[in-house]
Amino acid sequence: MADQSVTAGGAAGMQAPGGPGFGAQPPAGYGYPGGAALPSGKATASMVLGILGLVLIPIIPPIIALCLGISAKRMADRGEGGGRGQAVAGIVMGSVGIAFAVLGIIVATVQGIGAM
Incomplete structure (x- = not known):
């Protein structure tokens, strides 16, 4: 049976640069430009x-959280900052609060009226 280890270049026993199954890695610095936006304050x-x-x-605090959350969410939607998830969490918790x-x-009002 013939030797199956012949790879690129035609020489037996030689492997392609980068090893089996792995292509050349891109140089550092490639990817999304600027990275992910940091959450706003x-x-x-x-x-x-x-x-x-x-x-x-x-x-x-819930009233302030609601106002800041709406403002931060609008900023994140316009692309002026990150933290959209934190802003939504602030909106939800502010509303619940x-x-x-x-x-x-x-x-308290109903109990106060009932106690009279």
Whole structure:
């Protein structure tokens, strides 16, 4: 049976440059231009304030988180910065925090009226 190790160049036992199954690697620096955009400060602040609004302080931080999240999402959609996911997280947590605060105010008001 004939030797099956003949590769590029026709010489037995010789392998093509780069090894079997691997082509030449592109030089460093190729890929997406500029890399991924870093999250903006607004997006990060929106997410942090949304978390604080859900966990600690239920009234003011969710409102700020919602406003900053909307602004950061618009910036990310225009390509002026990254952090779209953080901005959406801030919008969602800010909205939920506002809903919890409103619900708490309604419950407290109803209990206060019922106690009279």
